[in-house]
Amino acid sequence: MIRAALQAILSHWFRHPMQLATLLAGIALATGLWSAVQAINSEARASYARAAEQLGTAGADRLVPENDFIPLEQYAALRRAGWQLAPVLEGTVRIGRQSFEIMGVDLLSHPLVPALSEAAQLDDATPLDALLPPGRVFAHPETASLVEAANPPFPVTRAEALPRSILVADMSLASRLLRRPDTLSYLLVLPDQVPGLQRLETLAPELTRISAGNASAATARLTDSFHLNLTAFGLLSFAVGLFIVQGAIGLSLEQRRGLIRTLRGLGLPMRLLMMLFAGELAAIALCAGLVGLTGGYFVAAALLPGVSATLAGLYGAPVDGSLSLRPSWALGGMGMALGGTFLAGAQALFALSRMPLLAGPATRARGQQASRSHFLSAITGAVSILLGILVLANFQGLIAGFVFLGGIMLGAALMLPLLISAGLRLGAQLSRNPFGDWLWADTRAQLPGMSLALMALLLALAANIGVGTMVSSFRLTFTGWLDQRLSAEIYVTANSDVQGAELAAWLEQRGVTALPIRRKDIRFKGAPLRVYGIVDDATYRDNWPLLNGLPDVWDQVAAGDGLLVNEQLARRHGLVPGGSLRLSPDWELTIAGVYSDYGNPNGQAIVSLPELLARFPEIPNRQFGLRLPQEKVPDTINSIQETFEIQRENVVDQASIKGRSLAIFDRTFVITAALNLLTLGVAAFAMLSSLLTLWSQRLPQLAPVWAMGLTRRQLALAEVLRSVLLAALTAVLALPLGLVLAWALLAVVNVEAFGWELPMHLFPADWLRLFLLAILAAVLAAALPARRLSKLDPAELLKVFANER
């Protein structure tokens, strides 16, 4: 019995291969995009963990200094107190034209060494030569090639085990390259300590011990918001894909109502029938899920380099550019495929289970039902929007922001059919010719079948507008901010304090204002805080990107009474101008102002330089911002280099720095743009699939009109027009939704995720482009059915009139 029933049920797909393809494609797309995002997420997370492991720092606590270095003597003293520590020196070196992060380790003590020595032996080099000039650099093979391309004065050993983001060298070489012979960045507390040692807190109260878990958790926390963003995007794509699936499942069941009735009439129990349909869905979901996973893998592999750049750019978190198949997201993806398919099919299956044995044909009497369901769906949508607003109003945090976004998006999607229907009604009233009348009315008739696809389109368009507006606003703000922040014409870094002093004197002679850039890294409430000291200069007064401040903000800072804090710090600790901040037990300052500081996850403050030096006299004096007329810039750069033997890369003009910053910024949002476009593509496909599945229902509506004297070509044109009409209406409705989304991203999500709020700018040209893109998508989606219609054999249309149906 089962086999016969199954055969009857499955025969449907042979007659409707396109429908099957749509269903498979919908599930595959949904699964694919979702698992792509998850693959990227899990790869990135694994990468953080791996980086910690590869650098041998996974299991070890760290001793970090208050400012940015530990004197070598302190390391020796702690060693002599019996503590087993591995010293690490970190910094950036320029090799050729490229900068590299380098980690200097003592090859006798660092936990990473066994792996390195293995690599070194494979490379047929004596490991010990790494300790002697010219030294030796260890790097991941890809990174090694980059380094070797620059003809470095030392050999490079390839070590697969290292992350791509970093070079490793013995202290001897690293301290030479970084010109830091007598300071260290931090110390690893090796796991194996002899008991009974004097406590580190007593021996070195100025060093903070960060437990191994916390050190890597910091990266994870920092990047969590980014991954949450990606996940939200993945869910959106998944939802859009499910719209296709739901449409296809519903239609396939509806078209089989006659069959179902017959089977039940022949004595097949409803329960068994339901099980058969569920089995069919599961099989389809599994096949499509597999296809989706494969696709997702490739999408992820294509996007991962962009994500790596983003994470490195925004957070300095290392992510390798290669992807591996992880059971976590593969299984998760299959689960989502199955769960999503059943979610999408639930309503149809439920309706099926409630279907009376004898019921009239379902294709009739749709209009009334449709408008009632439009109304219900709109009410649900309104409730959803309201809930979102309530959550945002009553709860804080990133999750609340996303719940708000979810509520608004879902609500708007649910209200869409009613709104479009109203729009079409309005259009019909304006119509003055019969073809138009029919077109408007017919479009409205088609709406129930199209509404899911249109919801998908709405979400995709709104996401595009919202995210696009966010990114463009960010970029505009960022560009403006760079202009303000990078106000000096040249930035110079001297090789030493002595050279710095000489340079300053030399510049003064030549009438160039040199603004020293000097900073001290301290900790504030447990988090790193970088304090800059500035001299009183018009450059700051005229240009510094203040968000708000006291009226005499710069006077306060200059007088040593006030300080400026960046927005992140202000938001984190609820600081406002007029309040006060205690930088150290005996140093409390009035908060004179708050300034924007994009792209920096940490807190920052600005104080008067003499005040800072009075407390920290040892701060290096090597960096300067030079103010001079633009036309003198090239000459000045040349003569600085000639006079002081400062490397070219340490004398940079403003334009180069800006260019570099913007390049990093743009790279950061490549992933966003790609996901946007993919989502839009999925929505277009949803429209196509809806139009195709509606095909057989459409003929009875089209044939009479054809009989009344419209050509098939005209009908085809009408098909395209209808699609365009719906897409256009959807696009118009997507605009306000997109702007709400943009606002939420800028004013809620950004604040929670990064600690800065961005002003919103509007980009009508982008909207127009997107509108045209939506129209294009609609034309493309309708093109196939339209073409089919224009070539349709009249006999097919005549079948509609046939009496013996």
Place this chain on the structure above:
Amino acid sequence: MVLRIREVTKSYPGQTPETAVLRGVSLDLEAGQSLALTGDSGSGKSTLLHLAAALDSFDSGEIEIEGTRLSRLGDSQRAALRREKVSLVFQQFNLISSLNVLQNIALHARLGRRWEAEWGHRLAEKLGLTSLLDRYPEQLSGGQQQRVAIARALAVRPRLLLADEPTGNLDESASEAVMELMLELVRESGTALFLVTHSAAIAKMLDRRLHLQHGMAA
């Protein structure tokens, strides 16, 4: 002569001349005349009707509507002919579900730019539809729907009205009433009626009758 059919043959793919749907059918129909086409299932009645409506093409022979030879017409000229001179009433009514009754009645006429509101409303009144004009097809009974279809067909003031089992979906009393109304209106407007039916009773109500057997006039 409104409709002139000469030796028309028509076969569908896979059919031989011997088994063709139509094998040399001829007939003439003048203005104001009505003709009932009868025959068994598969005798080619509907096909002949569709050919006369310029909906489909034929293999040989000729069909002329008011002197226009259909064999020489392209797709858009046929469409124009359908808009202006021919209208159809089907067994399934085939109303446009997204349009209300008035819009359905007016649709064909307006497509042919021949809509006369006064005439349309008179038709509606005669067919007892005046109170139903703003309803949608799904809210009507079968008899009501068929009367809308007839109003739609006649609103064009067609030269030729083609009806395919117009009462096939109606019960006996309803179908008689609908037929009487249709015939009255046909006579009034001087339209030629070409009607396909398998009901002898209905065939008797018309001026002439033609019986089709195996694609040939019997």
Place this chain on the structure above:
Amino acid sequence: MNAKLALAFALSLWASAASPQSYAGLGTEAEGFAIPQRGNLLNFPGDHGAHPDFRIEWWYLTANLEGVDGRSYGVQWTLFRSALAPADAEGWQSPQIWMAHAAATSPTRHLFAERLARGGVGQAGVIAEPFEAWIDDWQMRSEGNSLEKIRVTASDHAFSYDLKLQADGPIVLHGDKGYSVKSASGQASYYYSQPHYQVTGTLSLPDGPVDVTGHGWLDREWSSQPLAEDQSGWDWFSLSFDSGEKLMGFVLRGDSGNFTSGTWISKDGGAEPLAPGSFQAKPLEFSQVNGRGIPTRWQASLPEKGVSVDVQALNPQSWMGTSFSYWEGPVSVTGSHSGKGYLEMTGYE
């Protein structure tokens, strides 16, 4: 973990100093390092300090101790210096590498530990005056002047010790006034000892701390080419007889015959270099130690002084499983003379 990284770096280093195979790899030429010269007089306290011009050097203390519990113990404290290149430099640029071994031996236990350090950064080093040798928190430092009174400490997970040593005799120069020949072909080192330490202190083993007293022997040696090409290891004896006399004798095992030498130290501390071949030692008994057969009982003889003794390991399992591994442990002496001492055997890996 230490063992692993030592495998990577230190092993090749120390093995190169001790085993001829890898030493041969480095070449028997000194490659710019200084070479011991006969007739070059040693200078104290300066020569207690490091000699970075030479490739290798060590400060090697062994002690035979009695616990208040009546048990015999042995303690070892060794600091090795190895230069990757001649001469020294500041900070991380220094080519000096330091390694230390500490061990505590009882009849039933042998505990040992190892430390590694870079030179130049203060983690390890030796200063001649006031004398101090250290690596991490292990140290040997003068408590007065020179080497006469020193304090030695080391600690690890399973053991630690804190010993005070007081010399009651003079420093002994081996060979020709400290120039000690190590092979027939003339390889040599600078070599002197302070064998006259009276020791008191505390030894902490897993069972708990125990107060100990006894005798200590410090060896100082530096060179750039200690072994001849065909030599595979050595057996080294430092024996203190109850009579007050002492014997240092070593056998350098070579393919073309063994090379033996040593020093006879009289009661008053006078040193008498032994002619090559006059000291003889032959294995009497082998023990399975860490998978190898190692002679842990010896017949040692020096006919010219009427010495013919049976040298027996206190704990045959005194294997130093450090990155450069060897056998080192206390011994008891019976026969023509009775006493105690230390035995070191290398090249049995």
